[in-house]
Amino acid sequence: MKKTLIAMGVLGAFSSLAFAASNVTLYGVIEEGVMVSKAKHKDTTVQMKSGFDQGPRWGIKGVEDLGNGYNVGFILEQGFSADTGAEGTAGKAFNRESFMYVNGGFGKLGVGRTGALSSGAQSNQILTGWALGTGYMMSAWNSMTTGTLRMDNAVAYNTPSFDGFSLHAMYSNGIVEDTAKWSENNHYYGIGAKYQANAIRSSLIFEAIDNKGAAADVYPASSANKRVFLINYGLEYNLGSWTPMFAYQWFNQDEGKKTHQFGLSAKVGVAGGDVLVGGRYLFGHDESVTTGTDKVRAWNVGAAYVYPLSKRTAIKAYAGYADSSKAWADKPDTSYNGYAVILGLRHSF
Template sequence: MKKTLLAMGVLGAFSSLAFAASNVTLYGVIEEGVLVEKAKHKDTTVQLRSGFDQGSRWGIKGVEELGNGYAVGFILEQGFNADDGSIASGTSGFTREAFMYVTGGFGKLGAGRTGSLSSGAQSNTILTGWALGTGFGLSSWTSEIGTSFSRVNNTIAYNTPSFSGFSLHAMYSNGVGVDTNKWSKNSHYYGIGVKYQANAIRSSLIFEAVDNKGTEVASNTAGSLFNEAQWAVLNKYDPTDLTDAQKKEYKEWAETDLKDGEAAKKRTLVINYGFEYNLGAVTPMFAYQWANQDGGKKTNMFGLSAKVGVAGGDLMVGGRYLFGEDESITKGEDKVRAWNIGAAYIYPLSKRTAVKAYAGYADGSKAWKDKDNVAYNGYQVYLGMRHSF
């Protein structure tokens, strides 16, 4: 009798736990493949690459219904490299997203670490208009030729309910890296966007800015703010180690942009617009980006792409063209041009598993002619597999 009661008690406890955790989900993505890559002036490499399109990650998400249409949810997500098991970026846990939110008739309000509105990553992005998305190497809309903001810390994000297909999205970061300094010395992110999704149309218009007031100037949040000579000074290397050309450039920069020994903080402004029209068998897309940063990039980027159903899978093709200036390069020689083309094919083996193939080519000119980075000059060929759980 005692054993029966004990067994019933244990079953009851497990039943309660299962009920309490019924809205909590463990999920993830593992993607790995072989990447052949050749950047200008560099050797051809063959790599086992993790997360070439979709970053390998695992996460936990959950929702609790509060009643009267309100709910509280969370997302905790960590990236990793499937080829060696290491953390994908950073050293802390849940570097991809750590976000808690409340939903109701008012919309959705949340806070934590998450992707910016145009990042193409995480639960708050609204980027549209580019078939190859923010994966596939040099064909990513957020590759290095453009200007993008990735994930930001200390963030508050809000979006309205959908009204006739339209929704408004706003985001503010009190410190893209840290917010422990005086407010005026933190780097702040501001984003506002409108998304439309109804019938066959998806579209978004996003305005974003980072004021770069803080001491951290990460490449994925602040753009190309400093050139090599400036970084050398900022990192307190001996200026005598610089070349004559770097010394001259630093002198001109220091006379105009330095105050009390600190780098002048230059804000970065970016506008992204995207449009997609689903015709059934094919979805043509258009994307545009305008970026402006004193001392950095001042560019216009256009993209035409399409998603086509082929032989049970999806074929994505796209081409981009960028022109403008990169003021981190010697003044008078800062005109830049770049274009790239790419094609990817995803074939589902099941609901959770797919095979992926990709090929892309990039070409830069003017001041980017000899840039030895595959995002500017080079090619990539990829074959891999993705499994989600």
């Protein structure tokens, strides 16, 4: 009888622990492939490519119910290189996201490190309109302008959804650091609107980066102390077997790039998997170049096929080609001039 009571007590303790931890989840993604690529004026290379679409990561997320419709949650996410095991960013334990939030009838308010509204990365982004997203190498939507931006010291808020509409705002008190006085930190400002109902997904985002701080901390780092302004608009319409998409971007940086970018893409169900295909065109000026003209032109086409072997594992294939003219005609970077072909595997847990 005594042993039975002890056993019941132990089982009860484990049951309580399981219940207490039931809202905490360990998750992750591992993705790696073989890539053949050639940039203009460079040799053809064959290499292992970690995270050519989805960056490898592991994370912990959890939610606690506070009652009356309120809850507190967190996301801690660390990136790494699948082919070397190296951490995503040296010195950061959770370089992809370190975010805590409160959710309720007022909306969602959170603080920490997270991705910008148009980054295509992390829990606060709302970018729409481009089937290939911000992955897939040269076909990444921001590959020729902003790249994918994650920020420290961020505050993010979004309203509840009203008939499919929601408003989103974000501010960073220091993209890398906020230890200097306010006027010497690099600040990010973002505001956007998202619509998602029935077959339509759409977003409109305005962002600014003042780059007030030291050159080592600015973003983009190649244009120190120059302000950045950015507008992104995206529209998707789900027709069932396929989803056509349209995207537009206006990018303006003082003494840097001033460009317009248009993209047409689609997601199509084929043979049990998804085909992602897109083409885009960019034109404008790049005042940072010294080739005698600052006019730039660029176009890119890309296609990917994702075939699920199970709910967690998929084979991925991608091919892309880019070509530029004017001041970017000889730029030795596959995002501007060159091609890439990739075959790989993704597993999530």
